[in-house]
Amino acid sequence: MMKIKLSISLLAILLLGGIAQTVLAHNSFKSPRVIEGPTSWNAIVYGHGCGENTIVGSSVVFPNFSENPTLQVFNQSSSVFEPTEDTIEMLYESPAAPFKYVIDRSVFPAGGVKVNDSDEAVGMWVGGGEGVPHSGSGAIKGFISVAFQPGIFVSDSCAAQIQFVLPMVDVCKITTISGFKDGVVSLWMPDGVDTDYVIPGSTHTGELVLTVERDLTGNKLPESCKDQKIYKVVPTAKQINTYMPVVINGKRAWPKK
Numbered sequence: 001m002m003k004i005k006l007s008i009s010l011l012a013i014l015l016l017g018g019i020a021q022t023v024l025a026h027n028s029f030k031s032p033r034v035i036e037g038p039t040s041w042n043a044i045v046y047g048h049g050c051g052e053n054t055i056v057g058s059s060v061v062f063p064n065f066s067e068n069p070t071l072q073v074f075n076q077s078s079s080v081f082e083p084t085e086d087t088i089e090m091l092y093e094s095p096a097a098p099f100k101y102v103i104d105r106s107v108f109p110a111g112g113v114k115v116n117d118s119d120e121a122v123g124m125w126v127g128g129g130e131g132v133p134h135s136g137s138g139a140i141k142g143f144i145s146v147a148f149q150p151g152i153f154v155s156d157s158c159a160a161q162i163q164f165v166l167p168m169v170d171v172c173k174i175t176t177i178s179g180f181k182d183g184v185v186s187l188w189m190p191d192g193v194d195t196d197y198v199i200p201g202s203t204h205t206g207e208l209v210l211t212v213e214r215d216l217t218g219n220k221l222p223e224s225c226k227d228q229k230i231y232k233v234v235p236t237a238k239q240i241n242t243y244m245p246v247v248i249n250g251k252r253a254w255p256k257k
């Protein structure tokens with residue numbers, strides 16, 4: 001009997017924790033953790049507006065291996081991600097552009113893919129229509145569709161997880177970069193990357209992350225691995241500054257020049 005009571009209160013705590021997290025949720029992925037292998041149809045879920053304002057559009061930069069993103073490894077003793085000499089080829093076989101834009105006009109009537117000189121997807125934008133209103137209680141959700149092709153973990157590596165960081169801006173008012181402030185845009189930028197996309201003095205932080213997990217039964221870690229390594233793929237400041245702007249028919253639509 002005691003045991004049952006204990007489990008029930010534990011359940012209550014877990015549920016409460018879940019609810020509290022929902023209320024304060026930042027942007028996230030509909031399926032935030034996927035297994036290596038086949039294409040995963042996914043979506044970015046809006047957590048809140050800019051302050052309490054309606055989101056009128058968003059701009060996203062996709063991690064793309066042709067653009068030399070930074071690779072970091074998790075240090076188990078200090079609990080932080082650190083630079084590594086390892087290269088992505090050593091641990092993970094992936095297409096150069098694992099993220100793709102999906103045409104889905106259900107939330108925003110306009111949108112498009114951003115490509116690099118090799119015509120690979122390096123980002124996307126959406127906008128127009130009525131937008132996504134802020135909901136402090138989390139009662140309103142909205143999302144934008146994204147396709148993702150997970151890679152395959154190299155069998156003799158100790159890598160067990162790769163986290164992709166997606167720089168993203170939710171736009172509530174269209175301004176120049178110098179007009180950025182809380183209530184105008186919400187930023188989801190990689191930690192520690194010094195980009196043009198900042199709100200001076202803002203306390204809003206948080207990364208938008210999609211995690212690929214190794215299939216530890218079908219693709220076992222070598223026995224020589226002391227521990228499972230966790231890596232993070234982070235677009236560079238150059239990549240973010242180059243691909244964050246939204247250009248429509250050759251004209252820069254956001255941020256204003």
Ligand SMILES: [Cu+2]
Nearest residue numbers: 025026027206
């Ligand atoms: Cu947030």
